[in-house]
Amino acid sequence: MKKVAVLGAGSWGTALAMVLADNNHEVRLWGHKQAQIDEINQSHTNEKYLKNIKLSEKIVGFTSMEEAVDSVEAIVLAVPTKAMREVCQQLKGYLKAPALFVHVSKGIEPDTHLRVSEVIEDELPESIREAVVVLSGPSHAEEVSMRQPTTVTAASLNIAAAEKVQDLFINQHFRVYTNSDVVGVEIGGSLKNIIALAAGITDGLGYGDNAKAALITRGLAEIARLGSCLGANPLTFLGLTGMGDLIVTCTSVHSRNWRAGNMLGKGMKLEEVLESMGMVVEGVRTTKAAYQLSQKLQVKMPLTSALYHVLFDGVDPKDAVDELMSRSKTTELDDLAQLLGDRVQ
Template sequence: MRTSRERVAVIGGGSWGTALAHVLAGNGHDTVLWVYEQDLAAEMSSTRVNSLYLPGFTLDPALAVTGSLPEALADRTMIILVTPVQVMRSVLSQAAALVGPGTILVNASKGIELGTLNTVSQICSELLGEAALEGYVALSGPTFAREVAAGLPSLIVAASRSEQCARRVQAAFSNPVFRAYTNSDVIGVELGGAVKNVIAIAAGICDGLGFGHNARAALITRGLSEMNRLGLAMGAQHATFAGLAGMGDLVLTCTGDLSRNRTVGYKLGQGMRLADILAEMRMVAEGIKTSESVYQLACRLGVEMPIVEKVFQILHEDKPAKQAVSELMARDLKAEM
């Protein structure tokens, strides 16, 4: 696909940020990756490998890496946010004065902020003003970073209230093995990316307990129903949750062995303590903190989300996993729809 050359800053040097920066540089865009860890930024500049978060992949030779946020954001036409959602406010506060007029702001992180219960678009609106949302794009879909970096066929969705901005992001990322679709449902795409991580922890718990394929399939289906209920309560579109950012990402994260959130759940199901699981992990499993914010959001809006509630209780109130499952199965009988 032929497209105009963008000047892109990717903010966040984890596995997903690194993979996206690699794709953009490979597509011919002037791309710089900001890495929080100064020593890692220097190492990546010299070795062309992110040994901490994406080992085994050589970065595109055109990709620049820096530990300086002002340097990364200077004169950019597009900024891709890929930091954990719980630190997004801090990063955006530092970046706000450096974002030029007309810059497209793309969020590729998945979660809901603790305390405020805001999505990233709501954080951006608060810090940068409502007008910033005219150039805001939510990027999501069923994509593991390692498979994207390896050039395996992958699909994503770019959602914005501005069709022009969505199309520019679509064009920037698309190539013969990485295909982007556009969407106008920003809140739906953001919620899909957040809630699926919580459901993936539940799916991992089921697998860790040895409950089999029937239970996992049922959990994914009912999890999708919970995601849809919350989305509709917040003004999202039903169709979004049947697409890449809903069902697509949910299935991947609940079944794929590369899923950090499913892995956390699996180990919980096998009887490990959460603190011990986290001590073994290098990368963030967003669903752990998001389970709290999604549960609180559901309570605030009066939305029934029993799977999310049980994951919250397991993670944050030390409820035994088997007891949580028993309570789910003992709920009052009702019609499916």
């Protein structure tokens, strides 16, 4: 049994706390809203984020981060990417011994263009971090909380640390693989939210399966193009954190990014969409960061560029689709070679 703190009492943090509790670990779930933490401790529910789900009594809620992380061996960071720096800055004053950090957020920081693991390493000194591991893959919190079969990847440059995280979480409902390609895992998990927003828009516009299939396929090519430029192994994008996460996020009503895109496609403004969602839509922030990166590195990302102009320049979604369909003709095999690396010549 390990002592584990989960920072972030949203849907994903709560679902992962349930997995850890199922594995008989001592789980401390931190959130900043007293009423929510009281509900977790007294009723063993978290209705705003996971409706009709009963939580284990092994999950204890805290509003004090200092108390939540006291003497823990591992810390799961399940906060939105925009809150990651602030949370890490708070943590620095509370940790007395090195801990294993597991982050489950999917995004890229605008302006700095840092991946989440890089933000964590930027804020937390080596003296208090045993290692940083990414846990990512096709995993809706709603299904994980119902113990439906789910498979994810734990990625770290320190493969022994990835294996520790594998041991923490793996059980008969939640299978965990390991991977050393941190760049590929983080880029795949982050950029799929952009394509999911676009998929929601096409559905909101009333387009069919042909459009969505093309969007997912061409979206994967864009993800691989940027990821490979940043040093990722192209084969990672054919795995759970690439194609797997892309499929589940583009095709499910559980996906916040798909739902947000769907509302945009039906004519709602971005501000209205974000207000009505009531939860963070990571794809919006990531679109800005990925667009900035593509411009900086001169990587062609037409889908990302089109979505950026819809979100931030007020371009009509239908006009953006028409422009994409009217681009000059090109070949497909170069992108397939990108995905397969040196295996296609």
